[in-house]
Amino acid sequence: MVMRKESTTDTADPVARTPEDVLERARTLDRWALTPAEILRIARQVRTSESTAEARIAFAGNVVHGPLPDYLIAHLACDGIRAVSHDVPFGQLMQNLLQPASELRRFDPTFIHLHYEIAPLLQGALDRREYETVVQRRAALEEILEIVQSTVRAALAHTRAVVLLGNFVGPRSSSLGLADFRAELGEREFILELNLGLARWARSNPRIQILDMDLLTAHHGRGRSHDRRLYYVSKIPWSEGFFPHLADELARHVKVTLGHVRKCLVVDLDNTLWDGVLGEDGPLGVRVGMGDPVGEAHSELQRRILALKQRGILLAACSKNNPEDVDEVFRLRPDMPLRVSDFAHMEIGWAPKHEGLQRIAHRLNIGTDSLVFLDDSQAEIALVRKIMPEVECIRVPAESSLRSNCLDASHGLDRVLVTAEDVAKDRQYGESAAREASRADFTDLHEYLRSLETFIVIRAIDRELIPRALQLFLKTNQFNVTGRRYSYSELEQAADAPGQHVLMVHARDRFGDMGWIGAALLRAGATPGCHIDNLVLSCRALGRGIEIPFLNRIRQLVFDEQGCSALTAEYRPSKRNAQVRTLFESQGFATVSAGADEVKHYVLARHVSGPTNPDWITVSLE
Secondary structure, eight states, X not given: OBOOOOOOSGGGOOSOOOHHHHHHHHTXXXXXXXXXXXXXXXXXXXXXXXXXXXXXXXXXXXXXXXXXXXXXXXXXXXXTOOXXXXXXXXXXXXXXXXOTTSHHHHHOOSEEEEEOOHHHHSTTTTOTTTSOSHHHHHHHHHHHHHHHHHHHHHHHHHOOOEEEEEOOOOOSSOTTGGGGGGSTTOHHHHHHHHHHXXXXXXXXXXXXXXXXXXXXXXXXXXXXXXXXHHHHHHSOOBOXXXXXXXXXXXXXXXXXXXXXXOOEEEEOOBTTTBBSOHHHHOTTTSBOSTTSHHHHHHHHHHHHHHHHHHTTOEEEEEEESOHHHHHHHHHHOTTSSOOGGGOSEEEEESSOHHHHHHXXXXXXXXXXXXXXXXXXXXXXXXXXXXXXXXXXXXXXXXXXXXXXXXXXXOGGGXXXXXXXXXXXHHHHHHHHHHHHHHHTTOSSHHHHHHHHOEEEEEEEOOGGGHHHHHHHHHHOOSEESSOOOOOHHHHHHHHHSTTXXXXXXXXXXXTEEEEEEXXXXXXXXXXXXXXXXXXXXXGGGTTSOTHHHHHHHHHIIIIXXXXXXXXXXXXXXXXXXXGGTTHHHHTTOEEEXXXXXXXXXXXXXXXXXXXXXXXXXXXXXX
């Protein structure tokens, strides 16, 4: 289970706090233990800082959402995310979208949660007396799809929002009863076809995400999720007990879309990957595999962990064991789904777990705040949480049948989009290890860099590359000059708008393909000039000087092709980007101003030449 934070009643304290204080306090709370009054108080306090909100969420559809916005704001606050909300009047989304001066358009949402109930969309859609034939029911289905799709298209056209579209919830019963499954396009099939139609239509647009209400209510219980009395009275469809679960699912979508994700799952071994203690039970005595109830539960957990690797999540192990014993169990137990080769790194020994986690993060060149730690020991998890509070800790449930689902609660391990780079990530880390091993053969750094035979391609972004650019801007922390994040729609606009450019860098060397590892967004600056709004490089490409040809290409674009007289840039410090603090000085930029907050502004004049490209990098421009 996820280790819950301590609950507190301090949220009932009426003393005003700064927005930062509110978030800091909320991070210590267990969202599942908050009372409705505490939810409301947190939401009110967070809303006082609307101008600095990281997420702006509008709620729309043909229902009244009731306290759902408050629950979502409070849940996000518990993760340190400041959000504000706007309720679109019942059934008036399209009108608000088409009016430039509407409250919705002025609110400028980054997310729109859209939920529809079938009956108000098309009265009698499930009534066999009104839609008696299959042809009539098929026409009704297409009409409902068009209503929803046209509204979503308008939302995409008139806002920058990502649409979180709830699908339709299956009926608790049908007019034909048990015979419904025999009827062509019966009530249950009607809902399934609607949901399949929405999923197929939405899958190609990264700005549409399906909020699987059908699955969520089935998991919670159809009867417990809905409150028909409340719906008839106020058009609020959900029961009080369902709001926290719906808010949690919405928070998952929002957090992952904003880039609040984890990069690596670190697992313990004993009583985690298998049942038993390897040093006592031996490799053939630990329980994992088919034919044993507890062993099957651990096999299923291993399969779930392996599936995370296919999302691009790195796997690592941290266990107090003898390395030889661990090697032996993986060698003698081929029935286990996981193999040694599935792990990007293993820390096996008797050192404290927090030290192993720190070494794993260092070896993989990621922050410790990118780790999720899975362990069965409450004491181990408590110690890691105390020393490394930035690590998300999940405890393996004592009940074996619950173990395979214990990772589901981690939002950080989820993804709304899996790119080619995600799929290749484990291979790329293996290639990185081979590079590091080859470095031992050289005493001269430049000779080592030449041996890599690095080849890069720099090109303008296209539609297919927007998802990868989005990932780079959201997830890159070290080589990130301003820390600015962009939405999918903002990158779409920047790719098409006059005076704006998004450039990307692809790299490969003799060890393998590193994929698209860098991006820069340029905006029109002071006339006639251009401004580097942000520039990022993936951590796996650092230390080669790739930033030099990248910036030289930007110079060429700005000065030679666009005819600008100046290129401006800035550096905004964060906890993780100290290594780019002097990047622009090293490239010939002059410092214009530097404030007490260490934000530095730069300008590069047209006549100032920059450093030449390193001779160990071959550059191709497209």
